[in-house]
Amino acid sequence: MNAIAEFSQEERQVLSDMVRRFIESEVAPHYEQWERDEIMPRGIWNKLGEAGFLCADIPVEYGGAGGNFDMCMLLNEEFIRPGYGSLGGNMGVHSDIVAPYILNHGTEEQKQHYLPKMVSGDCVGAIAMTEPGAGSDLQGVRTTAKKDGDEWVINGSKTFITNGQHAGMVITVARTDPDAPGSRGLSLFLVDTDKPGFSRGRNLEKLGLHAADTSELFYEDVRVPESALLGELNKGFIILMTELPRERLSLAVGAVAAMQGALGMTADYVNERQAFGAPLSKLQNTRFRMADMQTEYRLNRAFINECMELFNTGALDAPTASMAKLATTEAQCRVVDGCLQLFGGYGYMKEYPISRMYADARIQRIYGGTSEIMRELVARAVLDG
Numbered sequence: 512m513n514a515i516a517e518f519s520q521e522e523r524q525v526l527s528d529m530v531r532r533f534i535e536s537e538v539a540p541h542y543e544q545w546e547r548d549e550i551m552p553r554g555i556w557n558k559l560g561e562a563g564f565l566c567a568d569i570p571v572e573y574g575g576a577g578g579n580f581d582m583c584m585l586l587n588e589e590f591i592r593p594g595y596g597s598l599g600g601n602m603g604v605h606s607d608i609v610a611p612y613i614l615n616h617g618t619e620e621q622k623q624h625y626l627p628k629m630v631s632g633d634c635v636g637a638i639a640m641t642e643p644g645a646g647s648d649l650q651g652v653r654t655t656a657k658k659d660g661d662e663w664v665i666n667g668s669k670t671f672i673t674n675g676q677h678a679g680m681v682i683t684v685a686r687t688d689p690d691a692p693g694s695r696g697l698s699l700f701l702v703d704t705d706k707p708g709f710s711r712g713r714n715l716e717k718l719g720l721h722a723a724d725t726s727e728l729f730y731e732d733v734r735v736p737e738s739a740l741l742g743e744l745n746k747g748f749i750i751l752m753t754e755l756p757r758e759r760l761s762l763a764v765g766a767v768a769a770m771q772g773a774l775g776m777t778a779d780y781v782n783e784r785q786a787f788g789a790p791l792s793k794l795q796n797t798r799f800r801m802a803d804m805q806t807e808y809r810l811n812r813a814f815i816n817e818c819m820e821l822f823n824t825g826a827l828d829a830p831t832a833s834m835a836k837l838a839t840t841e842a843q844c845r846v847v848d849g850c851l852q853l854f855g856g857y858g859y860m861k862e863y864p865i866s867r868m869y870a871d872a873r874i875q876r877i878y879g880g881t882s883e884i885m886r887e888l889v890a891r892a893v894l895d896g
């Protein structure tokens with residue numbers, strides 16, 4: 512079934528207009544303050560839920576709108592294109608990573624319990640893989656879950672966790688078989704953040720995405736019931752691998768949206784700003800740079816459209832998703848840098864959104880798998896058969 516066909520141009524327009532109105536009233540007037548506060552207010556999640564912007568593809572029986580992936584990506588783009596990357600990124604983790612894990616791998620009880628409150632914004636979702644000694648290489652995971660009667664006892668720590676401060680539930684990667692080699696003995700647990708022994712560390716200070724909370728998390732004898740296990744025991748790594756194409760594609764979609772937004776802002780600016788008696792847009796350098804960057808954007812957009820079609824037919828493989836993340840996020844950083852250059856000194860000022868887009872772009876080449884790891888995955892498919 513091709514989900515894109517079910518989401519008409521008219522419906523897309525209605526949804527885009529709803530998001531624009533929401534941004535005008537609920538986001539734009541406050542966003543700079545949130546960036547200064549280095550966190551958004553918890554209440555924004557409920558407002559997003561009321562507006563129907565969270566977990567848009569969750570089926571109706573779990574409280575969702577029963578939409579599709581295309582709808583989720585449209586929402587992703589509408590928040591990221593105008594430069595609200597912190598909000599778009601945090602929503603992406605909640606709606607496009609955490610909720611699908613539960614939908615695709617959870618028991619009926621887990622879906623009934625978590626999905627309706629994720630749709631409403633009553634429960635914010637996070638996923639905790641990374642640890643101080645385990646980032647690109649998840650073989651280094653030290654957090655453990657040990658069976659004690661009919662409970663699991665979790666000990667360890669995580670870092671760099673998006674939504675860490677606001678999360679009500681964290682999908683936690685823990686080692687359940689200490690004897691299994693590498694990444695084999697890992698399992699996933701749905702950990703409610705009100706459990707005794709769970710604590711949040713600092714809200715980490717970052718180069719960009721200031722309004723997005725990113726945290727250390729600590730687990731000290733956190734007891735969860737058997738029913739908190741997500742998917743099969745010791746199959747955590749396989750589940751992570753299964754879900755990565757969607758995660759990488761959604762980061763890639765955000766990258767093209769950011770490029771598009773930056774190019775639009777820059778076109779407006781260079782048509783206005785005067786130098787040597789004419790708008791900057793009359794200078795050959797400006798014209799050629801804009802032409803090159805627009806071409807780079809369009810090439811990436813075309814590839815993303817292909818990947819969306821593949822995803823919607825269940826045919827997006829891991830190497831292709833890695834190529835999409837690699838190509839688009841590297842292009843995003845080049846294009847946003849080129850756009851900032853055309854703003855001159857104003858581009859470096861915080862009051863111009865292009866400066867924020869520049870700072871926000873940098874992480875795209877690191878999280879969700881670094882560009883180097885993407886190259887490695889693509890190379891394996893190309894060279895090792």
Ligand SMILES: Cc1cc2nc3c(=O)[nH]c(=O)nc-3n(C[C@H](O)[C@H](O)[C@H](O)COP(=O)(O)OP(=O)(O)OC[C@H]3O[C@@H](n4cnc5c(N)ncnc54)[C@H](O)[C@@H]3O)c2cc1C
Nearest residue numbers: 638639640641645646647671672673877878879880881883
């Ligand atoms: C803002 C932010 C939000 C994040 N959100 C989350 C989250 O919600 N949940 C979560 O679990 N994690 C999250 N992360 C963590 C993120 O996914 C990791 O930072 C990332 O995977 C890289 O791991 P690392 O930082 O340990 O770097 P390392 O793995 O130590 O890598 C350091 C360098 O070595 C390179 N390298 C490593 N291995 C290879 C290799 N085999 N070949 C070539 N080069 C290699 C890397 O590409 C990189 O350049 C977040 C990080 C940030 C900064």
